Amino acid sequence: MKTTVSKIRKRDGRIVEFEQGKITNAIYKALVSVGMEEEGKEQELAKELTEKVVIALEKSFAARVPSVEDVQDVVEHVLIAEGFSEVAKAYILYRQQRADIRNLKKFIGVKDDLKLSLNAVEVLKRRYLLKNELGGVIETPSQMFERVARAVARAELNYSKSKGKAKEIERRFYQLMRNLEFLPNSPTLMNAGTELRQLAACFVLPVEDSIGGIFEAVKNMALIHQSGGGTGFSFSKLRPKGDVVRSTGGIASGPVSFMRVFDVATDVIKQGGKRRGANMGILNAEHPDILEFIRAKERGGFANFNISVAVTDEFMQAVEKNDEYALINPRTKEEVRKINAREVFNEIVTYAWKTGDPGIVFLDEINRRNPISAIGKIEATNPCVTADTWVMTAEGPRQVEELIGKKFTAFLDGEKWESSEAGFFETGVKPVYKLKTAEGFVLRLTADHLVMKVERLTGYKVETQWSKAGDLKPGDKIKMNRERFVASVEEVVPDGMEKVYDVQIPGINAFDANGFVVHNCGEQPLLPYESCNLGSINVSKFVKNGEIDWERLREVVCISVRFLDDVIDVNRYPLPEIERMTKANRKIGLGIMGFAELLIKLGIAYDSKDALSVGEKLMQFITNESRRYSTQLALERGSFPNFELSVWNAKYEAMRNATVTTIAPTGTISIIAGCSSGIEPIFAVAFVRNVMGGLLEINKLFEDIAKEKGFYSKDLITEIAKCGSIQDIEGIPEDIKGIFVTALDISPEWHVRMQAAFQKYTDNATSKTVNLPNDATWGDVKKVFLLAYKLKCKGITVYRYGSKEQVFSLDIPKLMLEEYVCADSEYTGECRICSV
Known part of the structure; x- marks a missing residue:
C-alpha cells in the first residue's frame, strides 16, 4: 500500500524512512500472543489492520512527521476501534515493557543504539565500553564497533590498499559486528583503538628448569595479564620434588610448589584494568610428581589455575592393558620408577569426579594435527576461563x-x-x-x-x-x-x-552460575611464546526458510578471516618473543556461537545424530572456506613465514595462517550477540538473570513458538523458571520438548560426541563442557574420558552438576518469594576463555 507518510521521527530525534512492515510485524506478534485468529491467518489480518493504521496516520499527520510514539498511539486506537481490545491490551503491555527496559538502560548509563538486551548493555558497560576519568561511559555499542573496525582496518594500509579501499573494509568490519554476525574476542573489543592495543586472547609461555627460567616466566606472565591476556604453561620440564639442586646443594621442591608462585602472582595482577589473570597448568603423566599434581586441589588452593594432565597414546594403551609405565626425571631423562598406568588414570578420574580437576589433554592427538610440527611440539594450551566473570x-x-x-x-x-x-x-x-x-x-x-x-x-x-x-x-x-x-x-x-x-x-578452575559449574578447558593449543586471537560467528543468524544460508555464511567467514589476520598486524604484543612467534605462524581461531539456536530453528534436537551431522558439516564448511580465503590472502600478502616448514606446503600454493579455526567458549560476547555460547546447548529455557534486582529471561525462540502454538502463559514461564528445563512440565508438545533440551537434559555421551563432531574439522581444539547430572558415578566420568580418547578429542573436561529439578535456587523476594533458576550477569552456561 502506497502512503503519503514517508518519514518517522525516532526517540533520539533522528528522522528516518517510515517502514510499514514494522507495524505489521508488531500487530502480528500481538495477534499471535492472544490467539485471536486461526493459525496461518494472523499475517493476513495484521496487514489489513496496518492499512487502517496508515490511513489514520495520513489523516492525522499530513502537516508534520509523526514520532514513534504517535504511530504506536494510532496502532492502539485502531485495534480498539476494530474490536480487538485483547490484542490492543497485549500491544500496550509490550509497549510498556519496552519503555521500562529503555528506562533501565538509561539508569545503567548506556545509550543503547542497537536495541540489545538489558543484560548485554550491563555487560558492555562493565567490561567493554570506554569510560572517562570519572567512570562514566563515553561511547555507545555501535561506537564501540566503529572504534574496533577503524583500528583493525588500519592493517589494510600495510598491503598497498588505498585509503578508499581500506575504508570500505572498515565499513564491512563494522557491519559484521553491528549485525552481530561475528564478534572478536574480548581483548579486541576492549582494547582496539586504545592506548593498550593488546588484542589477543591467549598465550603460552615456556617454564625452564632453573630459578632464572621460572621467575622469567612469572615476570612474562605478569606482563601478559596486565595487558589483558591469559596464559598457559607446561611445568613438565621442572625437576621433581626431592631431586638435587647442584648449584646450592639443596633439594628441589617440585613443580607443584612453584605453581604456587604463579598462583600468588596472578592473584595481585588485574588484567588491563578489567580482568584478573587466568592460567592453565599442564604436567605430563610421566613426570615423577604426577600424583601430587593430580591431587593439587584436594584441599583448595591454586585458585588461579585450571590444571590438566597431558597423556600420550602409550599411556592410554598401558591403561587399557593394566600395564606399568615409567616415570622419567626431566632433568636426567632417566627412569625414576614404574607405576601402574590404570591406577594413575583412575586417580585422574577420581579427582575429576570430586572437583572437576584435572582435565585431560591428549598430546599425541594435538601434535598429530600440529601443522607446524617442525617448529616444535605443543606443550600446553591456554586457559579456558577468565577470572573476570x-x-x-x-x-x-x-x-x-x-x-x-x-x-x-x-x-x-x-x-x-x-x-x-x-x-x-x-x-x-x-x-x-x-x-x-x-x-x-x-x-x-x-x-x-x-x-x-x-x-x-x-x-x-x-x-x-x-x-x-x-x-x-x-x-x-x-x-x-x-x-x-x-x-x-x-x-x-x-x-x-x-x-x-x-x-x-572462571579461567582459574571452574565457574558456578545457577548450578551450571562449567570447568575450564583449553581450546587453543599453542607453541611456547605463541598467541592467538579468536573470533566467533553467530550461526543462529544464518537460517533462512528453514535451511542454513550457506552463501551468506561463506561471505561472513571470508571477511572474518580477514579481520582476524589484520588483528595480528595491529596488535601490540606484551613481549617481543611473542610478537616474533605469532607473526611467524599467524594463527587465528575462527569459531562459532549460537549453535543451539541454529538447531532449534532447524527443528533438530541437540542430542541426536542429525545434530551431530549438522555440526560436522557446518564446521567442515567453515574450516574449508577459511583455508580457501587464507590461501587467497596469502597470494595477496604472502604466506606465514614458517609456511615452508608446515604441512600446508605440500597441499597448498600458499597459506596466510597456520591455523584458522577454533571452537572457543564465547562467554560474554555471546551475551552481546544474544545467542547461546559456542557449541553448548541452552542451559535453561527460562531463568532469573541477576541484573537490576532480578530480570526474568525467556528463550526467545521458545517464547515465540509457545505463543504461535497457543500454549504460552505467564504461569507456564514461571514454572519453567523454577527448574530451567521443560521436560517434566505438562502442556508442552513433545516435539517442542525434543528441540528445547538443556545442558542437563542431555546425556554425557552426546556432549562428548558433539565435541568430537566439531573437533573433526577444527584446526585447534574444541571447547565443550561435558555436563554430568547429580547422580553421575565415578564410572560415568571414566567412560567420558575413554570415549573422548576413542573419538580423537584433543582434550576433555567434565563437571558433575546438581539435580535437574533444582539446578540453582535463590530467594527472589520480588518474584513471589519462590525459588528460581538464577544466572549471574555474565553467565551463559559454558566454559569461557580469556574473556572471549
Missing part, C-alpha cells in the same frame, strides 16, 4: 575480581560455599543437610561438604580451616562473605540426597 555469593552476584584471594561465600547447586584464603574449595558427594545460622542464612549442603570455619578472629585477620558440615555444632562460627561477616551455626539437619561440587574461579 561473576559468581553467586550469599549477598548476590559478585564479580570474581572482588573475590580472588579473599574469603567469601558462594552458591553452588542451591547451597552456600565459603571460599578459602586463596579463593574457592572442593567437595565430594554425600547426603544433603540443611545448615541454618542464627542470622537467618539457610544452606543446603552435604555432610562432608567443606565449610570455612572461623578458628580465630583478630582485628586484621581471620584464621580459618575447612570443616565438614556434619561436624559443625551450634555456636560454631562460619565465614559468610567478602566483608568478613561471621555467622553462628544454629542447626544442621538431614535434607535428602544430592550430589554437589566445588566452586572455582
Whole structure:
C-alpha cells in the first residue's frame, strides 16, 4: 500500500524512512500472543489492520512527521476501534515493557543504539565500553564497533590498499559486528583503538628448569595479564620434588610448589584494568610428581589455575592393558620408577569426579594435527576461563575480581560455599543437610561438604580451616562473605540426597552460575611464546526458510578471516618473543556461537545424530572456506613465514595462517550477540538473570513458538523458571520438548560426541563442557574420558552438576518469594576463555 507518510521521527530525534512492515510485524506478534485468529491467518489480518493504521496516520499527520510514539498511539486506537481490545491490551503491555527496559538502560548509563538486551548493555558497560576519568561511559555499542573496525582496518594500509579501499573494509568490519554476525574476542573489543592495543586472547609461555627460567616466566606472565591476556604453561620440564639442586646443594621442591608462585602472582595482577589473570597448568603423566599434581586441589588452593594432565597414546594403551609405565626425571631423562598406568588414570578420574580437576589433554592427538610440527611440539594450551566473570555469593552476584584471594561465600547447586584464603574449595558427594545460622542464612549442603570455619578472629585477620558440615555444632562460627561477616551455626539437619561440587574461579578452575559449574578447558593449543586471537560467528543468524544460508555464511567467514589476520598486524604484543612467534605462524581461531539456536530453528534436537551431522558439516564448511580465503590472502600478502616448514606446503600454493579455526567458549560476547555460547546447548529455557534486582529471561525462540502454538502463559514461564528445563512440565508438545533440551537434559555421551563432531574439522581444539547430572558415578566420568580418547578429542573436561529439578535456587523476594533458576550477569552456561 502506497502512503503519503514517508518519514518517522525516532526517540533520539533522528528522522528516518517510515517502514510499514514494522507495524505489521508488531500487530502480528500481538495477534499471535492472544490467539485471536486461526493459525496461518494472523499475517493476513495484521496487514489489513496496518492499512487502517496508515490511513489514520495520513489523516492525522499530513502537516508534520509523526514520532514513534504517535504511530504506536494510532496502532492502539485502531485495534480498539476494530474490536480487538485483547490484542490492543497485549500491544500496550509490550509497549510498556519496552519503555521500562529503555528506562533501565538509561539508569545503567548506556545509550543503547542497537536495541540489545538489558543484560548485554550491563555487560558492555562493565567490561567493554570506554569510560572517562570519572567512570562514566563515553561511547555507545555501535561506537564501540566503529572504534574496533577503524583500528583493525588500519592493517589494510600495510598491503598497498588505498585509503578508499581500506575504508570500505572498515565499513564491512563494522557491519559484521553491528549485525552481530561475528564478534572478536574480548581483548579486541576492549582494547582496539586504545592506548593498550593488546588484542589477543591467549598465550603460552615456556617454564625452564632453573630459578632464572621460572621467575622469567612469572615476570612474562605478569606482563601478559596486565595487558589483558591469559596464559598457559607446561611445568613438565621442572625437576621433581626431592631431586638435587647442584648449584646450592639443596633439594628441589617440585613443580607443584612453584605453581604456587604463579598462583600468588596472578592473584595481585588485574588484567588491563578489567580482568584478573587466568592460567592453565599442564604436567605430563610421566613426570615423577604426577600424583601430587593430580591431587593439587584436594584441599583448595591454586585458585588461579585450571590444571590438566597431558597423556600420550602409550599411556592410554598401558591403561587399557593394566600395564606399568615409567616415570622419567626431566632433568636426567632417566627412569625414576614404574607405576601402574590404570591406577594413575583412575586417580585422574577420581579427582575429576570430586572437583572437576584435572582435565585431560591428549598430546599425541594435538601434535598429530600440529601443522607446524617442525617448529616444535605443543606443550600446553591456554586457559579456558577468565577470572573476570561473576559468581553467586550469599549477598548476590559478585564479580570474581572482588573475590580472588579473599574469603567469601558462594552458591553452588542451591547451597552456600565459603571460599578459602586463596579463593574457592572442593567437595565430594554425600547426603544433603540443611545448615541454618542464627542470622537467618539457610544452606543446603552435604555432610562432608567443606565449610570455612572461623578458628580465630583478630582485628586484621581471620584464621580459618575447612570443616565438614556434619561436624559443625551450634555456636560454631562460619565465614559468610567478602566483608568478613561471621555467622553462628544454629542447626544442621538431614535434607535428602544430592550430589554437589566445588566452586572455582572462571579461567582459574571452574565457574558456578545457577548450578551450571562449567570447568575450564583449553581450546587453543599453542607453541611456547605463541598467541592467538579468536573470533566467533553467530550461526543462529544464518537460517533462512528453514535451511542454513550457506552463501551468506561463506561471505561472513571470508571477511572474518580477514579481520582476524589484520588483528595480528595491529596488535601490540606484551613481549617481543611473542610478537616474533605469532607473526611467524599467524594463527587465528575462527569459531562459532549460537549453535543451539541454529538447531532449534532447524527443528533438530541437540542430542541426536542429525545434530551431530549438522555440526560436522557446518564446521567442515567453515574450516574449508577459511583455508580457501587464507590461501587467497596469502597470494595477496604472502604466506606465514614458517609456511615452508608446515604441512600446508605440500597441499597448498600458499597459506596466510597456520591455523584458522577454533571452537572457543564465547562467554560474554555471546551475551552481546544474544545467542547461546559456542557449541553448548541452552542451559535453561527460562531463568532469573541477576541484573537490576532480578530480570526474568525467556528463550526467545521458545517464547515465540509457545505463543504461535497457543500454549504460552505467564504461569507456564514461571514454572519453567523454577527448574530451567521443560521436560517434566505438562502442556508442552513433545516435539517442542525434543528441540528445547538443556545442558542437563542431555546425556554425557552426546556432549562428548558433539565435541568430537566439531573437533573433526577444527584446526585447534574444541571447547565443550561435558555436563554430568547429580547422580553421575565415578564410572560415568571414566567412560567420558575413554570415549573422548576413542573419538580423537584433543582434550576433555567434565563437571558433575546438581539435580535437574533444582539446578540453582535463590530467594527472589520480588518474584513471589519462590525459588528460581538464577544466572549471574555474565553467565551463559559454558566454559569461557580469556574473556572471549
